Amino acid sequence: MTDFAAKRGLFHIPDGVIYLDGNSLGPMPVEAAGRVARTVRDEWGEMLIGGWNRAGWMAQPARLGDRIGRLIGAEPGSVVIGDTLSIKVYQALASALEMRPDRRVILSDTGNFPTDLYMAEGLIATLGQGHELVTVAPEDVAARIGPDVAVLMLTEVDYRTGRRHDMAALTRAAHDAGALTLWDLAHSAGALPVDLAGAGADFAAGCTYKYLNAGPGAPAFVYVAPRHQDAVRPALSGWLGHAAPFDFDPAYRPGAGVERMRVGTPPVLQMAALEAALDIWEDVDMAALRARSVELTELFIAQVEARCPNLTLTSPRDPDQRGSQVSFRFPEGYAAIQALIARGVIGDFRAPDIMRFGFAPLYVGEYDVRRAAEILGQVMEDRLWDDPACRTRAAVT
Amino acid sequence: MTDFAAKRGLFHIPDGVIYLDGNSLGPMPVEAAGRVARTVRDEWGEMLIGGWNRAGWMAQPARLGDRIGRLIGAEPGSVVIGDTLSIKVYQALASALEMRPDRRVILSDTGNFPTDLYMAEGLIATLGQGHELVTVAPEDVAARIGPDVAVLMLTEVDYRTGRRHDMAALTRAAHDAGALTLWDLAHSAGALPVDLAGAGADFAAGCTYKYLNAGPGAPAFVYVAPRHQDAVRPALSGWLGHAAPFDFDPAYRPGAGVERMRVGTPPVLQMAALEAALDIWEDVDMAALRARSVELTELFIAQVEARCPNLTLTSPRDPDQRGSQVSFRFPEGYAAIQALIARGVIGDFRAPDIMRFGFAPLYVGEYDVRRAAEILGQVMEDRLWDDPACRTRAAVT
Numbered sequence: 001m002t003d004f005a006a007k008r009g010l011f012h013i014p015d016g017v018i019y020l021d022g023n024s025l026g027p028m029p030v031e032a033a034g035r036v037a038r039t040v041r042d043e044w045g046e047m048l049i050g051g052w053n054r055a056g057w058m059a060q061p062a063r064l065g066d067r068i069g070r071l072i073g074a075e076p077g078s079v080v081i082g083d084t085l086s087i088k089v090y091q092a093l094a095s096a097l098e099m100r101p102d103r104r105v106i107l108s109d110t111g112n113f114p115t116d117l118y119m120a121e122g123l124i125a126t127l128g129q130g131h132e133l134v135t136v137a138p139e140d141v142a143a144r145i146g147p148d149v150a151v152l153m154l155t156e157v158d159y160r161t162g163r164r165h166d167m168a169a170l171t172r173a174a175h176d177a178g179a180l181t182l183w184d185l186a187h188s189a190g191a192l193p194v195d196l197a198g199a200g201a202d203f204a205a206g207c208t209y210k211y212l213n214a215g216p217g218a219p220a221f222v223y224v225a226p227r228h229q230d231a232v233r234p235a236l237s238g239w240l241g242h243a244a245p246f247d248f249d250p251a252y253r254p255g256a257g258v259e260r261m262r263v264g265t266p267p268v269l270q271m272a273a274l275e276a277a278l279d280i281w282e283d284v285d286m287a288a289l290r291a292r293s294v295e296l297t298e299l300f301i302a303q304v305e306a307r308c309p310n311l312t313l314t315s316p317r318d319p320d321q322r323g324s325q326v327s328f329r330f331p332e333g334y335a336a337i338q339a340l341i342a343r344g345v346i347g348d349f350r351a352p353d354i355m356r357f358g359f360a361p362l363y364v365g366e367y368d369v370r371r372a373a374e375i376l377g378q379v380m381e382d383r384l385w386d387d388p389a390c391r392t393r394a395a396v397t
Numbered sequence: 398m399t400d401f402a403a404k405r406g407l408f409h410i411p412d413g414v415i416y417l418d419g420n421s422l423g424p425m426p427v428e429a430a431g432r433v434a435r436t437v438r439d440e441w442g443e444m445l446i447g448g449w450n451r452a453g454w455m456a457q458p459a460r461l462g463d464r465i466g467r468l469i470g471a472e473p474g475s476v477v478i479g480d481t482l483s484i485k486v487y488q489a490l491a492s493a494l495e496m497r498p499d500r501r502v503i504l505s506d507t508g509n510f511p512t513d514l515y516m517a518e519g520l521i522a523t524l525g526q527g528h529e530l531v532t533v534a535p536e537d538v539a540a541r542i543g544p545d546v547a548v549l550m551l552t553e554v555d556y557r558t559g560r561r562h563d564m565a566a567l568t569r570a571a572h573d574a575g576a577l578t579l580w581d582l583a584h585s586a587g588a589l590p591v592d593l594a595g596a597g598a599d600f601a602a603g604c605t606y607k608y609l610n611a612g613p614g615a616p617a618f619v620y621v622a623p624r625h626q627d628a629v630r631p632a633l634s635g636w637l638g639h640a641a642p643f644d645f646d647p648a649y650r651p652g653a654g655v656e657r658m659r660v661g662t663p664p665v666l667q668m669a670a671l672e673a674a675l676d677i678w679e680d681v682d683m684a685a686l687r688a689r690s691v692e693l694t695e696l697f698i699a700q701v702e703a704r705c706p707n708l709t710l711t712s713p714r715d716p717d718q719r720g721s722q723v724s725f726r727f728p729e730g731y732a733a734i735q736a737l738i739a740r741g742v743i744g745d746f747r748a749p750d751i752m753r754f755g756f757a758p759l760y761v762g763e764y765d766v767r768r769a770a771e772i773l774g775q776v777m778e779d780r781l782w783d784d785p786a787c788r789t790r791a792a793v794t
Binding site for chain 2: 246
């Protein structure tokens, strides 16, 4: 049994804050501060260049990849850390397209996070082979899968609505049509059980700064199914993905397995925070986490709907069809979120009118949910969003 | 006048160590430890998601880019931080090739760092348009520049020998032939005066963990000459290079100026270390730094040649033609470097037989140079490299 009450003590949550934005940036694990400080002082400071071997920096991307692999149902040796999610999506997509040379469609949906679509657009232009990015409504994806689809590229859980795709069913449908799949797990890893191997997924990528709590700018990860690893030509063929980087061969030879998806020097300081974050995940039972997440989101929906008639639920009502977040539509959503934040409840806003709340059972409990709904009720009842101070837009929303 | 003796106190150099490997990984600025700790605890810990605005994380890549720009003669607004050097080379090269659609040759040299060549190889395969990577000996580059060359892609200072290209002359020759230039400044930024604007360079990229001392896995930078910025189509079109990332448009529109070369979420913890490192550079006179570097490398060559007849200088003897490092060939170079490291002098080894020593005037002084040469003399005279313990190869050399 995962002791969620005990897990909460492993995070630093500032006094008076109810943090419902871990789907954007997870809070700081208490141990992260010490871990990063030791990496700076005792490793970089004392070992200097020797840290690559003595502190194991060079092996971290594969080692930490395996630790994440356990949380997303990936086979050992199929996940590696590095770069950003955008870069990892590009790598995976480029590889997948090359494995389907006779097809020209990348199928995605309008709920995909924009950077995935942008990276696909950029890749299509670079390839110059007439590929097409087709985006349909999330509910129309299954019907659009056909013999022209090279890659089905989806984010499992919609960043705005929290709607969740059926990874196993869609992967099966894609395979039946001869297509490959690329799953973006940004809102899945650490949010709910994922079973990449069981679903037969081909490629996946995700970030570690949301539910995994590895800190601002934490590196991404990429998954390549073992059956594909040897066939992958890395489009971003950097030296640390080379079979023997320190031979300094002038010609590229891809490394073994998923390590060929490495590109350049790993971000060692960010890796230290990631390691501290993953320590917390070590004994978490993902099924228990999911059950707790569903309890919390159900409770929040019930409480908010009872108090806030002006808000419209835009997340699926059926918990099986959503991730670990709840979103409501409200025309003054931006200002309402600012009013909430001013009262210690941190959620966020996504254009045009979505108020978004993430529920991470590792540090959010029933009391937080009830209290957040109460404060949201107050904001709505007293029209606290109607304060000019809440309407000033910040650069980053 | 830059007070180099005072600068030395701003770095943590472990007791008993003479550090001649800052060309691989610079030592820790004393302030970096506190700066990173504050970013973790006071920004991530206390501001949570609010750090993107309140702590200015989102603006850092351009702000710190400009601070580096001053050190490499770049115009304001022409440098941005992010990713790794491999990724930045890829972006710049892809952009440059698109600007020369009728040409098929990427010209480089055999002294280029392998990852630049690998990334070019990967890009060529992705483009599938019959581009060719031509590598010639460094001294033959000028003669090979011709009307088929789309991009001249060179590392200014050779990572093995320290040989330095004439950036201004080669850029002029490339332009005369209608080609663009991409300069890798990995061993130039912080090592010697660079004048990108004066040389008329088109693109450049570099890393910040060598002479700039920003720590293991510190992010890279990319330069795009102002006259080209609006013409650049970012091949890696990530959301943070979008004109309005937080509008979450489904279609990509490149951001203003060099910011379009941003891709994904910046590595905030690494950025904190970079900022501390750049504070040290704020008042450094690059001409004075260069004069000091030449004194140190000249002294080292003289001292080593007087003591070690078995070592062959492989760096140019003329200081005008080398960077801030000195390399010697020796068949037992690997073991000799291990013997040196065991005696507190940290240099490094590059296959097949190169012993490499970097001289960073910010923390290396004349005493260090004399003492390092003395110890190297001892290693050679007493054949200390002939110790089996020195012959065990580490994963990272």
